[in-house]
Amino acid sequence: MDKETFLQKYVDIETQNPLKEIKNKKLDELFNDFEIYKAKLNSIDIIGIIDYLTINNIIIRQQLFGHLIYPILSEQVEQNDISAIKGLLRLDQHLLSYRGYTKDAKYSSWILVEKGLSISPDDRELLELSERTTRNYLIYTLHELPSGVLYGTNGATIKECEELIEEIGKYELLCEKLQLDESELIQKCKFYYPAYKNYLLANSNNKSFTDYLDKVDEQPK
Secondary structure (H helix, E strand, C coil), X not given: CCHHHHHHHHHHHHHHCCCHHHHHHHHHHHHCCCHHHHCCCCHHHHHHHHHHHHHCCCCCCHHHHHHHHHHHHHHHHHCCCHHHHHHHHHCHHHHHHHHHHHCCCCCCHHHHHHHHHHHCCCCHXXXXXXXXXXXXXXXXXXXXXXXXXXXXXXXXXXXXXXXXXHHHHHHHHHHHHHCCCCHHHHHHHHHXXXXXXXXXXXXXXXXXXXXXXXXCCCCCC
């Protein structure tokens, strides 16, 4: 079964079977046909399938992602294929769901971005994605202020504050490279990360981080 035949069968199933039960059965039958794997599809073929389905508003089912897209693209990622990395990043929600039900934690969006930049450090698309992802996380770490600084879902430890301080330095360099002005966020992080670390180091002298901040001058607004 070649790419075109497979793609047409998939589109027919999606467009001609309104009942979910029937559609899922036919999809299972399609993916049980192992001839599709004998076609030796590469990342270019898979990106073509993704493009075609996206342009024609055909849903990319999780079955398609798990049976075909992820196995082939992840194999190409292992070979440092930038197009494969970007292909998986385009389907980040599918990747997140796949990681959830398979417990395959090998690739996350962040890992893919970092791997891509290790291969192609000046790739604008990957740099912008890295900046956006990092910015969102930095904002998240501050959203419980003045109660404290977050790391993951919990308050940061002293060591984690040090990691965040290092991260904001990298983010500042990334913004300079992209010529982006995120100075307000950067200055807040530069203030609160060390402040929270110092608060933890001197915790016995302060009832709360809010109490600690009340004793500090020139807090960022």
